[in-house]
Amino acid sequence: xxxxxxxxxxxxxxxxxxxxxxxxxxxxxxxxxxxxxxxxxxxxxxxxxxxxxxxxxxxxxxxxxxxxxxxxxxxxxxxxxxxxxxxxxxxxxxxxxxxxxxxxxxxxxxxxxxxxxxxxxxxxxxxxxxxxxxxxxxxxxxxxxxxxxxxxxxxxxxxxxxxxxxxxxxxxxxxxxxxxxxxxxxxxxxxxxxxxxxxxxxxxxxxxxxxxxxxxxxxxxxxxxxxxxxxxxxxxxxxxxxxxxxxxxxxxxxxxxxxxxxxxxxxxxxxxxxxxxxxxxxxxxxxxxxxxxxxxxxxxxxxxxxxxxxxxxxxxxxxxxxxxxxxxxxxxxxxxxxxxxxxxxxxxxxxxxxxxxxxxxxxxxxxxxxxxxxxxxxxxxxxxxxxxxxxxxxxxxxxxxxxxxxxxxxxxxxxxxxxxxxxxxxxxxxxxxxxxxxxxxxxxxxxxxxxxxxxxxxxxxxxxxxxxxxxxxxxxxxxxxxxxxxxxxxxxxxxxxxxx
Numbered sequence: 001x002x003x004x005x006x007x008x009x010x011x012x013x014x015x016x017x018x019x020x021x022x023x024x025x026x027x028x029x030x031x032x033x034x035x036x037x038x039x040x041x042x043x044x045x046x047x048x049x050x051x052x053x054x055x056x057x058x059x060x061x062x063x064x065x066x067x068x069x070x071x072x073x074x075x076x077x078x079x080x081x082x083x084x085x086x087x088x089x090x091x092x093x094x095x096x097x098x099x100x101x102x103x104x105x106x107x108x109x110x111x112x113x114x115x116x117x118x119x120x121x122x123x124x125x126x127x128x129x130x131x132x133x134x135x136x137x138x139x140x141x142x143x144x145x146x147x148x149x150x151x152x153x154x155x156x157x158x159x160x161x162x163x164x165x166x167x168x169x170x171x172x173x174x175x176x177x178x179x180x181x182x183x184x185x186x187x188x189x190x191x192x193x194x195x196x197x198x199x200x201x202x203x204x205x206x207x208x209x210x211x212x213x214x215x216x217x218x219x220x221x222x223x224x225x226x227x228x229x230x231x232x233x234x235x236x237x238x239x240x241x242x243x244x245x246x247x248x249x250x251x252x253x254x255x256x257x258x259x260x261x262x263x264x265x266x267x268x269x270x271x272x273x274x275x276x277x278x279x280x281x282x283x284x285x286x287x288x289x290x291x292x293x294x295x296x297x298x299x300x301x302x303x304x305x306x307x308x309x310x311x312x313x314x315x316x317x318x319x320x321x322x323x324x325x326x327x328x329x330x331x332x333x334x335x336x337x338x339x340x341x342x343x344x345x346x347x348x349x350x351x352x353x354x355x356x357x358x359x360x361x362x363x364x365x366x367x368x369x370x371x372x373x374x375x376x377x378x379x380x381x382x383x384x385x386x387x388x389x390x391x392x393x394x395x396x397x398x399x400x401x402x403x404x405x406x407x408x409x410x411x412x413x414x415x416x417x418x419x420x421x422x423x424x425x426x427x428x429x430x431x432x433x434x435x436x437x438x439x440x441x442x443x444x445x446x447x448x449x450x451x452x453x454x455x456x457x458x459x460x461x462x463x464x465x466x467x468x469x470x471x472x473x474x475x476x477x478x479x480x481x482x483x484x485x486x487x488x489x490x491x492x493x494x495x496x497x498x499x500x
Contacts (some may be wrong), residue, residue, distance in 0.1 A: 017060045021359055024064020025366040032072020032085055039069030043326050055337040063359040066326055067367050070305055071115045078107050082213040086439055087268035090276035090301035097293035105375050109236040111302040112371035114250050118303030119364040121254035122310025127357050130314045142450035143465050147475035149444035154482050167433050174437020177202055184446055197409045204438045206401045206410045207417050211431040213397040214418025217390045219425050236375050250303040257304030261311025268305030269439055275304030317341055317353055
């Protein structure tokens with residue numbers, strides 16, 4: 001036990017390592033806040049700079065960037081309705097309406113505290129339950145990921161403030177966009193129409209910036225002469241009563257984030273969506289309707305996506321399987337330094353495991369410090385005159401999109417999606433389901449193909465597979481109940497139930 005604590009404390013006693021964690025966290029917050037600059041991109045670049053460093057130094061910097069970047073996407077999501085990362089899409093749904101009410105400072109303060117809370121839950125799960133959760137993650141097969149993606153698409157429908165049908169349509173549109181490009185198994189073009197530019201697919205960041213940033217800028221043109229909303233920044237740190245009020249919701253959302261993060265290939269994007277939907281379904285008598293600045297809808301996704309950071313480390317360190325894109329990059333960094341993440345890691349190099357737990361804990365503490373600073377400067381963004389802010393949003397959106405691949409075609413896609421998003425908003429369609437469909441679509445496609453290959457094309461074996469294991473049976477049951485809950489009969493039964 002003493003030896004374990006010693007490995008954990010290495011990151012806390014070396015001033016240079018503390019400085020690296022702090023620097024990484026600070027940089028990650030502002031990198032994550034810039035649409036187009038992803039945490040994965042930042043981590044990949046860091047590896048090229050740190051491959052000659054000592055492994056402890058490299059991991060300290062990467063851990064800070066990872067935690068800070070996941071949180072940073074919430075800043076622009078709240079202030080500009082432009083999620084800095086896909087995991088902040090649900091945050092934008094509730095955070096931006098709060099900013100339009102002049103409560104941006106309070107919203108950012110609440111997301112900071114709940115993000116840190118979720119981060120600690122994920123780290124605690126990593127330290128205590130890594131082997132158990134890894135064994136659970138191994139039970140998931142390709143059909144289970146297909147079911148998880150399908151459930152995610154249906155959950156997208158619940159994000160629509162109008163009808164489930166509109167939300168499902170928007171999600172299906174996102175899946176269609178995500179299918180553009182080379183077929184992952186046959187290498188044939190899909191929906192490319194003979195264009196070379198479409199063979200590589202459509203970058204989801206270009207779609208995300210277009211549907212959120214450009215579309216919102218076009219919508220705001222209709223209210224160009226409306227005076228800017230003065231933000232209330234007299235209280236940034238949430239009240240103790242608010243923390244108590246949302247405590248159990250944050251616990252539940254953090255649990256969802258940890259478990260989803262531990263599933264290989266999922267990460268904080270799906271975790272935030274599932275936690276948001278859970279909050280929407282379980283919150284009784286909300287102060288405000290969801291989609292109009294509901295604080296429960298703000299707390300749940302932020303606690304979940306940061307808890308997913310600790311969860312994503314679990315399969316990476318114990319099985320050698322990345323939990324998300326960032327941990328896939330970190331695996332590469334570990335191999336570069338001569339380490340082999342996997343089942344023998346805890347046996348051969350236990351100090352590495354506990355050092356990572358220590359750096360993640362330290363990064364989460366710095367996240368609280370840096371997350372509660374600079375808010376006054378950030379909130380000035382939404383107080384700018386719209387005649388200045390709207391062109392600035394479009395220019396920054398174009399720069400962020402171009403920076404992904406240095407490809408001007410991506411900028412054209414961004415503008416096209418911005419126009420489509422404008423008309424969707426005008427006619428009552430939510431744009432968030434489109435982006436989530438783009439993200440989940442490729443995962444559903446690849447796992448559907450694997451499931452069909454295992455069934456050898458036999459429809460009976462394909463269907464039976466969804467009932468043949470406990471995990472598949474639970475997910476299938478959840479999917480069926482979700483479909484039933486959207487039928488008119490279910491609504492009629494719920495309406496009559498209180499009368500009895």
